[in-house]
Amino acid sequence: MSQHEGEHGPRPTLWPIGFAVGIAILLLGSVLGWLVAGLGALLTLVFGFLWIRDASSDLRGHVVDVPPERREIAPAAAPVPANVGEAGAPVADEEELDRFPRSRFLEGATVGVGGLIGAMLTLPSLGFMVLPAFKGQRKEQIDVGAVDDFPVGQWRITTFLSNPEEGEVSRRTAFVRNNGELDGTPSFTVLSSRCVHLGCPVQANGPVDTENAQEESVRGALVRRIPSSPAGFGCPCHGGQYDPEGNRTAGPPVRALDRYEFSIRGERLVLGETFSVDRVEGAGRSARLAKYGIATPGVHVAGPSAWLYPIEAPR
Secondary structure: OOOOOOOOOOOOOOHHHHHHHHHHHHHHHHHHOHHHHHHHHHHHHHHHHHHHHHHOHHHHOOOOOOOOOOOOOOOOOOOOOOOOOOOOOOOOOOOOOOOOOHHHHHHHHHHHHHHHHHHHHHHHHHHHHHHHHHOOOOOOOEEEEEHHHOOEOOEEEEEEEOOHHHHHHHEEEEEEEEEEEEOOEEEEEEEEOEOOOOOOEOEEOOOEOHHHOEEEEEOOEEEEEEEEOOOOEEOOOOOOEEOOOOOEEEOOOOOOOOEEEEEEEOOEEEEEEEEEEEEEEOOHHHOEEEEEOOOOOOOOOOOHHHHHOOOOOOO
């Protein structure tokens, strides 16, 4: 057996398994969130680098000088006429060129194909996660009327289209109260009508004056404002009850009603994204609350109970 035979055989390693686990976590992270995706990307890069480094170690190792094969050259003989005897053969060089072993070629090809497959699996996932950030996405900005359309201290059940391009299927309802001015700026309480138990539509617990409802077309989308005097809010599906600030008072809900961000632009009330609230302290313009990212109904957002729920899928 030659001294080089068997030197380039594949060595057992766990790096491909780690690389595959990283890819799996990365794909899972495209659903669960950036934290999981980042962990998967990190594992993929680390184990992929270690795999390639280990597989190419022989190519980067020390090259052993092998004495060239030498052949004895017969003494020169008397010239033979060209038309006599066999055809002449070329004389071989004293040193033959080293040939690239087939095992190394197969090893390099395996690593290359593995890297190509990894890229094919990874790049689309990264594209779906990263590209939306560069596509000019914008938050919802819904004009629901002039500030004067919301009298101080009164509630208006306001319906609007969150996405006019989708039509009536995107119609939403918010309970809007003008709290007066706070530090010279109008203050509003804007509660979402989505029950935080299972997402059913919450209703006002009190008179609703539909006869004096106001309707306005804002950028081609109908906005409706209905006067109401609720003592609180209730869910007709499972009995969840909330006070005028949105705090849970009875039933299965686990937190206060979600709220809308808002801003005043040119004396117009503009609603933004929704956010979740654990509990509201105080009332009206003096209310104090902690703002959380929008959470799924039935999920705690604060306290030890919040750690009992899995990471939510982005929406």
